[in-house]
Every structure is written in C-alpha cells, then in structure tokens.
Amino acid sequence: MKRAALVAALASCVPPQGGTHRAEWISDTSSFGAQPAARATTIADRYAAIATQIITAARADRGAYLKLAHLTDRIGHRLAGSPGLERAVAWAAEAMKQDGHDTRTEKVMVPHWVRGTEDVALVTPVARPLRVLGLGGSVSTPKGGITAPVVVITSFAELDAKAASIKGAIVLYDVALPPYSADKGSGYGDVVPYRSRGASRAAKLGAVAVLVRSVTAHSLQTPHTGAMSYDPDQPKIPAASVTTEDAMLIARLAAQGPVTVRMKLESRQLPDAESANVIGELRGSEKPDEIVVIGAHIDSWDVGQGAHDDGAGCVTMMQALTVLKQLGLAPKRTIRVVLFTNEENGLRGATAYAKDHAAELPKTVFAVESDSGGYSPRMLGLQTKPEVSAPALARITDILTLLRPLGVTRVVPG
Amino acid sequence: MKRAALVAALASCVPPQGGTHRAEWISDTSSFGAQPAARATTIADRYAAIATQIITAARADRGAYLKLAHLTDRIGHRLAGSPGLERAVAWAAEAMKQDGHDTRTEKVMVPHWVRGTEDVALVTPVARPLRVLGLGGSVSTPKGGITAPVVVITSFAELDAKAASIKGAIVLYDVALPPYSADKGSGYGDVVPYRSRGASRAAKLGAVAVLVRSVTAHSLQTPHTGAMSYDPDQPKIPAASVTTEDAMLIARLAAQGPVTVRMKLESRQLPDAESANVIGELRGSEKPDEIVVIGAHIDSWDVGQGAHDDGAGCVTMMQALTVLKQLGLAPKRTIRVVLFTNEENGLRGATAYAKDHAAELPKTVFAVESDSGGYSPRMLGLQTKPEVSAPALARITDILTLLRPLGVTRVVPG
Structure with a gap:
C-alpha cells in the first residue's frame, strides 16, 4: 500500500490558497448528514493542487528507494x-533526524527467539531431506529429534475425523493457498490458522509435532515461515513449515503407504531484549496536539531481508514526511511516523505504543499502516468507529480521488 | 513438448482400414512436387480416426504421471x-519391459563430477552469505578459498572494455534473463554463454573466479545451475551461479563502492562411471529395419528431482509406446524409445548412441526429442536434411493437424 500514507499527510496540510474553511476530519461528522449539498466544495476539490504537487515530488523522489536499499x-x-533490529532502529532514527524531523525512540522490551539447527527428512518410504523452516515461536524437538509416522490433513474437520490416528504422529497440514484472485484476495487469512493454531489443535489429539505446508502460492522449494502460538492448555509440540513441493511429495507418498519423517528443530527462547519504536514527527502548525499516525514495522523475520515485509512500509512512511518537509508544507496537525518494533512475533511495539500513548488516543484523528508490501497502491482498508462509518467512508472516498493518478481506486471498509 | 512423440508413433501405425496406399515419410519426397493435387488424401486425412483413438487413450491414461511420480x-x-542415475536406468528398463516392449540397455561411460561444500559470502561492505550453486564441471577453489574484489559485468563487450581491472578479481556476470516473450521465447540461449564460457573468457584476462547470475526469470533466492566448459588454453577458474537477487545485491553495492567476496567451492572429478542408454522398442510390422527414434534424457542435475528436466520427456516417450501397445496398434516401422544418459554434463549417451548405431542412421527416418519440460504441447521444432526441408515441413505440418485437439499449432523449422 505504498504511498497510502500520503492520504494522511495530504489531508493535514495547509491548502495552497490558505482558505479559511473549517478543518474537517473523520472524527468530526458535523458537516455530514442533513445538508451535504450545502458544502461548497469537497476536500478533494480544495486539495487538488497540493495533491498534484506532492504526488509529482514523490514520484520524482529517490529517497524511499535509497532508504530501502540501505535497510x-x-x-x-x-x-x-x-x-x-537494533541497527535498523538506530539507522531509522538517524535517517529521520537527518531529514529534519523531530525524532525519538521509545524503549520496548521484546521477545528473543533464536532459530537453531533445523534438519527434517523423510525416512520411509524414501530417505530424502525436506526443505523446512521452523515456525517463529516453535519449541525445539527433544534431544535426538522425533521420528514418527505422518498423518496428512487438509482441514481441521479432517483432523477431528482422524482423531484416532493422531496420537504419536507428526501431523502434516497440507492446506493449499488458492491462486490469487482479484475478487477474493490471496486467501492468506483462511489458511494461516493451520500455521498459527495447528500445533495445539494436533497436540490436543496426541500429535508429537506438526509440519505445515507453506502459506504461499509461489514456491521454488522455498519454505515460508511465520508466527504460531500455543494454547496454554495443550502440550507444546514443535512446528515447522515445509515447502509446498515437499508437502505435496509427502501427500503423494502417504496416499500409497506409510510415511515416516524425522524432525530435528532447535530454537532458543532467550530473556526479553531491549528494542524500541522509532518516532519521527512533523509538528502541526494549527493543532499540534491532534495527531495523524503513519506507521509500519521495523522488524522482520530472520530468513530474508524484510524488503516487502515491512521495509517498504517503513521507508514509505519515512519519506512521506520528508517529501512534505522538502516541499515546505506545514501540516495543521502533527504527522507522526511510528516504526513499530516486534510486529512479527509479539506485537510488543504496537502494544507498548497503545499503552504509552493512551492519553493521546482521543486526539489521534487518523492512523494508517502499510504492511502489505511495496507494490503499486491500489486500495485503502478502512476501520472507523461504528457510529461514524458511513460519513467516514464517504469522506475518505472523496479524499482518495486525489490518489487516482497513483492507481488507488478503492476504499475497503472493515 | 509433451505427447509430441505421438506424432511419430501415429504416423507409423497401420491405418484402421488397412488401406493399400504407399507408405510415405519425410525422407521420401517422391509424392511432393509437380502434381500435389493428384494425391487423393493427405496423411492427416487417412490417420484422422486412428489419431483420435490414440489421443483419447493417451488423455485417459495415467501411466505417464505415475511413472513420473515414481521417478x-x-x-x-x-x-x-x-x-x-543407475537406479533410474534399471527402473526405466524394467518399466518398459513390464509394459511389454523389447527392452535393453546399452553401456555408456559417463563423467563423474561430485558437488562438495559450497560457501560463498560477501565480505565487504557487508558480511552476508550468498546463495550459490557451483556450475556443473567447475573446478574447486584452492584450499582456504578465494577472497577477491568483485567486478560486475553485464556483457562480454564490457568485460573486454574493463580488461585492465579483471586481473585478480572475481567477475560477476550480471546478465538478466528477459521476461518470457511468446514471440522471442525465453531468451535462455542468449544468456547461457555467460554461464558456459564466461569462466574462460574471464580467466584469459586474469580473473580468479566467476559468479554468474542464474539464468532464470523466476527466483525466490533459488540459484539455477547448469553446465559450463573450459577453454583448454586458459587457466581453469572456479565458477558458481548466484541467485538473481544476490547478483542484484552485489551490483547495487558495487555501484556504491568496493565489494569483496569470499568463495569456497569444493567439487571432485572422479574416474568415469558406468551408465547406460535405455532402449525400448515396438518392432515394425512391415519395415522393421526402418526406425523412428523417440527420445529424452534419463539423467538430471543433482539439486532437484529432474521432473521437467527431463523426467517428463522420458515418461512421455515411454508411455507413447505403451499406449500404442495397449491399443494393439502395430507400427509399420520400428518405434524406438531411447532414454539417453548423461545429457546434462557430457552428452555421452547421445554421442555413444550415434556412434554405436551409425549403421542404422540411413534407415532412421525420424527422430523426436522432448527436453523442454512437461507442459502443454504447443509446437514441434523441425530439423531436416536441407534438400528436403520444404516438403518435409509441408508433410509435418499436415501430420501435426492431427494434434490440434492437444493444442499443437506450430511447426518451427531450424
């Protein structure tokens, strides 16, 4: 949702002609309702020129790309x-400071999970290594590993139906992510529960470990990891993702006879470590105590470089502020970049921010987050207070017409 | 080019009505030329019913898939x-025997190159492992590895232009495979020379090793290996493929300053090993000494399972013969499946076949090979003796109309 932050930045800026209209925002619904026709112009009308100025500058700007390359x-x-992570925190704070923003870090204690040796292989009917990644938060296998028969499962309903055969087994959740659909999206949310909750569901029935087919429609023997969590009432069993190809291999073999897998997963849960949310602000000229938060997360998983997830979001937000600064545009309200720490396996940064800034929340008029990768912007997902959802949707839909030159055409409530 | 072998199989079969027309084939051009209108029907006309019978049976048949799954x-x-490889040779011979074909293996001595430890990493400006695969046939690095500055090259012309900076360096050939084009194909042949000949070209200028960007347009940090060969007049230097992502990383860093890479590649060239071509035949009923060869290669690289390259080709050819057998169709000429050994890094199987069967070559009327993966069949590439190219193209174009139900629409000469 690249450049989505510009919506927020944009709507907070002083219009080029310095008009005297009353500042309106989605938390203020007074101008909606009975006589909408009475309004002379829409926000989009009034900000058309400044939006063009910002979009033109942002398109010509290389700062976000260079920041992402560095990160x-x-x-x-x-x-x-x-x-x-701590190098990234320090770098982001320094980069925003260099760009001229009011910058600070806010300490957050984060979990410290470290991946160790991971060695998983077919034992029968053929000996063959499997491509896996331990799931974030998984416990280790016992010393010496686990060797057990595999039961292939394609739904939680099937797991329950096969309850009698689960005890002592390694459960493979072979649930395919459907091909991407423009209508239905990626389907990621439908399949992720097997990864996030599958271990405890299987442990309840006596499974000794789980393998989860990677939640991806694109694989070149590339395992795709992610977070999982344990039900405190069930035994904690090790959990790893396995490539789509290897999941299909196991399923083919299991359709013909018994399959045995050996799993050795090592990981350590160390004491919590110190990290920080990184905050950079452009202070509001008229209502500095009203805040627009534009956020992303600075942490990433340990097996890539976090370019899309969520480096792209971070540099989008950082540069949105910088472009405004470079253009000399003074927002009425304070625009605050928050680069949250520890989204991936704890949400500690977001939780800490909400707690530490609880007093400001009533004056936080809008918050936008980008965590869908650095693609062409297409839509804005919108959540509002229920009592203002209709006027807020109308308002944002109006504002987003300003981003049509970038390809943004949809606001999706909920 | 799945099922392309059916062209050959098809055209050799007795037509369903047992007509008395003279057998025609591309090596016999007598019916072409002056009075083509005199021919009552085309081959395609006469074989329409039998083609439908074969296609219907082949489409319903699961044998090729099951063979590929086993392989x-x-x-x-x-x-x-x-x-x-030797398990595959024995399995293929046994499978064709079980299917009722005359089967034999023909001994071929093959090179025995074994990949060892491969450890390549950026040293400066950042320490970071790189995803690589040694190229097939590469020599090892010296004990202790090689650490050297990297020079990024995007063409042989640029290599020559930078000749003065190559001595003592690791050359990275950062040549991107263009996106697939329906008109121009994959472009693979244009980029492969950097992999196959790049090491010696760089060694001539004093390079100590080469990295070659994977010749693929699709990568998820997946290095793509392949064969390379050395110019006997130049020093043999180690060569590895590096993922497209890591090649781009090195290029980005090199654009900003010096980049140093450490390479440790181990491989061994052992004494030649014994392997075999696998041959299965359906003997011709009228002209058994005339041969139609339908071939593929039974070997694969060491880092996958050779499903597309070329397991798919092997099982296509094996099953083409089996479908004819199951339908009780007796070809006039002998149809011979040849599963060549050692295509990938030696072509020893093909070379041995050509030598051992030299006496049969004048009576080998057609040979077809599938080594483009197990996709939907789209075309047949056709090479002929120059003196019969026009009539042969016309004849094959006629015959291939029988495969339109499968989606085959093009014959591409050359």
Whole structure:
C-alpha cells in the first residue's frame, strides 16, 4: 500500500490558497448528514493542487528507494532480539533526524527467539531431506529429534475425523493457498490458522509435532515461515513449515503407504531484549496536539531481508514526511511516523505504543499502516468507529480521488 | 513438448482400414512436387480416426504421471555417476519391459563430477552469505578459498572494455534473463554463454573466479545451475551461479563502492562411471529395419528431482509406446524409445548412441526429442536434411493437424 500514507499527510496540510474553511476530519461528522449539498466544495476539490504537487515530488523522489536499499542491503534481517533490529532502529532514527524531523525512540522490551539447527527428512518410504523452516515461536524437538509416522490433513474437520490416528504422529497440514484472485484476495487469512493454531489443535489429539505446508502460492522449494502460538492448555509440540513441493511429495507418498519423517528443530527462547519504536514527527502548525499516525514495522523475520515485509512500509512512511518537509508544507496537525518494533512475533511495539500513548488516543484523528508490501497502491482498508462509518467512508472516498493518478481506486471498509 | 512423440508413433501405425496406399515419410519426397493435387488424401486425412483413438487413450491414461511420480518421488536426482542415475536406468528398463516392449540397455561411460561444500559470502561492505550453486564441471577453489574484489559485468563487450581491472578479481556476470516473450521465447540461449564460457573468457584476462547470475526469470533466492566448459588454453577458474537477487545485491553495492567476496567451492572429478542408454522398442510390422527414434534424457542435475528436466520427456516417450501397445496398434516401422544418459554434463549417451548405431542412421527416418519440460504441447521444432526441408515441413505440418485437439499449432523449422 505504498504511498497510502500520503492520504494522511495530504489531508493535514495547509491548502495552497490558505482558505479559511473549517478543518474537517473523520472524527468530526458535523458537516455530514442533513445538508451535504450545502458544502461548497469537497476536500478533494480544495486539495487538488497540493495533491498534484506532492504526488509529482514523490514520484520524482529517490529517497524511499535509497532508504530501502540501505535497510535491506546493509542491515538485512532484523528479528526481535537480533543485532540487526537494533541497527535498523538506530539507522531509522538517524535517517529521520537527518531529514529534519523531530525524532525519538521509545524503549520496548521484546521477545528473543533464536532459530537453531533445523534438519527434517523423510525416512520411509524414501530417505530424502525436506526443505523446512521452523515456525517463529516453535519449541525445539527433544534431544535426538522425533521420528514418527505422518498423518496428512487438509482441514481441521479432517483432523477431528482422524482423531484416532493422531496420537504419536507428526501431523502434516497440507492446506493449499488458492491462486490469487482479484475478487477474493490471496486467501492468506483462511489458511494461516493451520500455521498459527495447528500445533495445539494436533497436540490436543496426541500429535508429537506438526509440519505445515507453506502459506504461499509461489514456491521454488522455498519454505515460508511465520508466527504460531500455543494454547496454554495443550502440550507444546514443535512446528515447522515445509515447502509446498515437499508437502505435496509427502501427500503423494502417504496416499500409497506409510510415511515416516524425522524432525530435528532447535530454537532458543532467550530473556526479553531491549528494542524500541522509532518516532519521527512533523509538528502541526494549527493543532499540534491532534495527531495523524503513519506507521509500519521495523522488524522482520530472520530468513530474508524484510524488503516487502515491512521495509517498504517503513521507508514509505519515512519519506512521506520528508517529501512534505522538502516541499515546505506545514501540516495543521502533527504527522507522526511510528516504526513499530516486534510486529512479527509479539506485537510488543504496537502494544507498548497503545499503552504509552493512551492519553493521546482521543486526539489521534487518523492512523494508517502499510504492511502489505511495496507494490503499486491500489486500495485503502478502512476501520472507523461504528457510529461514524458511513460519513467516514464517504469522506475518505472523496479524499482518495486525489490518489487516482497513483492507481488507488478503492476504499475497503472493515 | 509433451505427447509430441505421438506424432511419430501415429504416423507409423497401420491405418484402421488397412488401406493399400504407399507408405510415405519425410525422407521420401517422391509424392511432393509437380502434381500435389493428384494425391487423393493427405496423411492427416487417412490417420484422422486412428489419431483420435490414440489421443483419447493417451488423455485417459495415467501411466505417464505415475511413472513420473515414481521417478521423481522415489528415485529423485540422478546426475551422471550417481547411484540415483543407475537406479533410474534399471527402473526405466524394467518399466518398459513390464509394459511389454523389447527392452535393453546399452553401456555408456559417463563423467563423474561430485558437488562438495559450497560457501560463498560477501565480505565487504557487508558480511552476508550468498546463495550459490557451483556450475556443473567447475573446478574447486584452492584450499582456504578465494577472497577477491568483485567486478560486475553485464556483457562480454564490457568485460573486454574493463580488461585492465579483471586481473585478480572475481567477475560477476550480471546478465538478466528477459521476461518470457511468446514471440522471442525465453531468451535462455542468449544468456547461457555467460554461464558456459564466461569462466574462460574471464580467466584469459586474469580473473580468479566467476559468479554468474542464474539464468532464470523466476527466483525466490533459488540459484539455477547448469553446465559450463573450459577453454583448454586458459587457466581453469572456479565458477558458481548466484541467485538473481544476490547478483542484484552485489551490483547495487558495487555501484556504491568496493565489494569483496569470499568463495569456497569444493567439487571432485572422479574416474568415469558406468551408465547406460535405455532402449525400448515396438518392432515394425512391415519395415522393421526402418526406425523412428523417440527420445529424452534419463539423467538430471543433482539439486532437484529432474521432473521437467527431463523426467517428463522420458515418461512421455515411454508411455507413447505403451499406449500404442495397449491399443494393439502395430507400427509399420520400428518405434524406438531411447532414454539417453548423461545429457546434462557430457552428452555421452547421445554421442555413444550415434556412434554405436551409425549403421542404422540411413534407415532412421525420424527422430523426436522432448527436453523442454512437461507442459502443454504447443509446437514441434523441425530439423531436416536441407534438400528436403520444404516438403518435409509441408508433410509435418499436415501430420501435426492431427494434434490440434492437444493444442499443437506450430511447426518451427531450424
């Protein structure tokens, strides 16, 4: 949702002609309702010129790309607790300071999970290594590993139906992510529960470990990891993602006879480590105590460089502020970039921000987050207070017409 | 080019009505030329019913899929010299025997190159592992590895232009495979020379090793290997493929300053090993000494399971023969499946076949090979003796109309 932050930035800026109209925002619905026709112009009308100015500048700007190149090429992966994350935090704070913003970091204690040796292989009917990644938060296998028969499952309903055969087994959740659909989206949310909750569901029935088919429609023997969590009432069993190809291999073999897999997963849960949310602000000229938050997360998983997830979001937000600064545009309200730490396996940064800034929340008029990768912007997902959802949707739909030159055409409520 | 073999199989079969027309084939051009209108019907006309019968049977048949599943799931990779290759040879011979074909193996000595430890990493400006695969046939790095500055090259012309900076360097050939084009194809042939000949070209200028950007347009940090060969007049230097992502990373860093890479590649060239071409035949009923060869290669690289390259080709050819057998169709000429050994890094199987069967070549009326993966069949590439190219093209174009129901619409000469 690249440049989506510009919506927020844009709507907070002084219009080029310095008009005297009353500032309107989605938390203020007074201008909606009975006589909408009475309004002379829409926000989009009034901000058309300034939007063009910002979009033109942003398109010509290389700052976001250069920041992303630095973050991914020179810092790389940055899981909570890693030196990489703290280098990224320090770099982001320094970069925003260099760009002229009021910058600070806010301490957050984060979990410190460290991946160790991961060695998983078919034992029968053929000996063959499997491509896996332990799921974030998984416990280790016992010393010496686990060797057990595999039961292939394609739904939680099937798991329950096969309850009698689960005890002592390794459960493979072979649930395919459907091909991407423009209408239905990726389907990621439908399949992720097997990864996030599958271990405890299987443990309840006596499984000794789980393998989860990677939640991806694109694989070149590339395992795709992610977070999982344990039900405190069930035994904690090890969990790893396996490539789509290897999941299909196991399923083919299991359709013909018994399959045995050996799993050795090592990981350590160390004491919580110190990290920080990174905050950069452009202070409001008229209503500095009203805040627009534009956010992304600075941490990443440990097996890539977090370019799309969520380096792209971070640099989009950082540069949105910088473009306004470079154009000399003074927002009426304070625009605050928040680069949250530890989204991936804890949400500690977001939780800490909500707690530490609770007093400001009533004056936080809008918050936008980008965590869908650095693609062409297409839509804005919108959540509002229920009592203002209709007028807020209308207002944002109006404002977003300003982003049509970028390809943004939809506001999706909920 | 799945099922392309059916062209050959088809055209050799007795037509369903047992007509008395003279057998025609592309090596016999007598019916072409002056009075083509005199021919009552085309081959396609006469074989329409039998083609439908074969296509219907082949489409309903699961044999090729089951054979491919066995070859890839239960045998797996099969590089020349490996136990996997000899298991595949024995399995293919047994499978064709079980299907009722005259089957034999023909001994071929093959090179025995074995990949060892491969460890390549950026040293400066950042320390970071790189995803690589040694190229097939590469020599090892010296004990202790090589650490050297990288020079990024995007063409042989640029290599020559930068000749003065190559001595003592690791050359990275950062040549991108263009996106697939329906008109121009994959462009693979244009980029492969950097992989196959790049090491010696760089060695001539004093390079100590080469990295070659993977010749693929699709990568998820997946290095793509392949063969390379050395110019005997130049020093042999180690060569590895690097993922497209890592090649781009190095290029980005090199654009900003010096980049140093450490390479450790181990491989061994062992004494030649014994392997075999696998041959299965359906003997001709009228002209058994005239031969139609339908071929593919039984070996694969060592880092996958050779499903597309070329397991699909092998099972297509094997099953083409089996479908004819199951339908009780007796070809006039002998149809011979040849599963060549050691295509990937030596072509020893093909070379041995040509030598051992030299006496039969004048009576080998047609040969077809599938080595483009197991996709929907779209075209047949056609090479002929120059003196019969026009009539042969016309004849094959006629015959291929029978495969339109499968989606085959083009014959491409050359």
